[in-house]
Amino acid sequence: MLLPENIPSKAKQELEKLLNGNKNFMNGTPTAKNMCLSTLQKLALYQEPYACVLSCSDSRVVPEIIFDCGIGELFVVRVAGITVGPNVRESIEYAVKKLHVPLLILLGHDDCGVMTYANEHYPKLTENFQSILKCVYPVIDIGGQMDCNNKFARKHTIWVEDYLLKNSPIINSAVQNGDLYIAKCHFDHDTGEVYMIN
Numbered sequence: 001m002l003l004p005e006n007i008p009s010k011a012k013q014e015l016e017k018l019l020n021g022n023k024n025f026m027n028g029t030p031t032a033k034n035m036c037l038s039t040l041q042k043l044a045l046y047q048e049p050y051a052c053v054l055s056c057s058d059s060r061v062v063p064e065i066i067f068d069c070g071i072g073e074l075f076v077v078r079v080a081g082i083t084v085g086p087n088v089r090e091s092i093e094y095a096v097k098k099l100h101v102p103l104l105i106l107l108g109h110d111d112c113g114v115m116t117y118a119n120e121h122y123p124k125l126t127e128n129f130q131s132i133l134k135c136v137y138p139v140i141d142i143g144g145q146m147d148c149n150n151k152f153a154r155k156h157t158i159w160v161e162d163y164l165l166k167n168s169p170i171i172n173s174a175v176q177n178g179d180l181y182i183a184k185c186h187f188d189h190d191t192g193e194v195y196m197i198n
Contacts, residue, residue: 001195010102011181014050018105019194021068026192034070049075051103052095054082054160061109061187066194075099081114081156082106083135084163093170096180104171104180107194108157109187115149115156150186154197157184 001019003012024030033039052075053063063069063076075095079088095101117129118136122145125133139156146152161182165172174180184197 003196007181008102008178011183014103015105015181015183018051018067018069018103022066022192022194024068025066030065030068032064032068032070034072036071039071043072047072047075047099049073049095049099049101051075051105052077052092052099052101053105053107054079054084054088054092055105055107056080056082056109056112056114058109058112060189061107063105063107066187066192075101080132081112081118081136082108082160083114083132084160085131085135089164089168089171092164093168096174097170100179102180104182105185106157106160106182107185107187108153110150110153110189112149112153115152119145119149119152154186157186157197 077091
């Protein structure tokens with residue numbers, strides 16, 4: 001996979017590492033070593049993850065597994081539909097400002113139940129899941145309803161990046177200064193591939 005030319009070198013190095021790990025997952029040849037108690041004990045008083053991943057809470061989307069990583073490598077924020085609100089935004093900001101991660105991956109995926117639910121109920125705010133719908137409906141407001149929920153999920157990932165850049169001075173400043181790169185990605189359930197989207 002060809003990566004965009006504008007990626008800062010540190011972020012590019014980490015993104016390549018994760019995409020290579022994803023190939024290991026796809027091929028059934030995982031190599032992650034940092035998955036034992038001794039690793040945890042070494043990191044008992046500090047952490048140095050090299051990337052932050054915002055992913056869905058979906059049980060089929062486990063960043064550490066699909067990127068072939070172990071303990072201490074990823075700072076993972078999981079929430080249904082990668083929907084963003086204050087707590088999610090601040091969790092990412094912590095990774096950027098305090099842990100100095102050079103890479104943020106926004107990881108949408110196939111067959112996302114949040115996209116299906118939103119498509120079925122738009123524009124109504126149902127009794128339940130209102131905060132989730134408020135984070136997803138703007139994508140429909142802009143582009144209309146989509147027959148393909150996977151396409152909807154990819155559009156939503158793009159919207160999430162725009163939301164974070166507009167609503168987080170910490171994230172926006174890090175991107176502008178070249179200290180952070182945001183990679184918009186999608187997880188294909190048929191192949192296991194994580195690929196970048198525009």
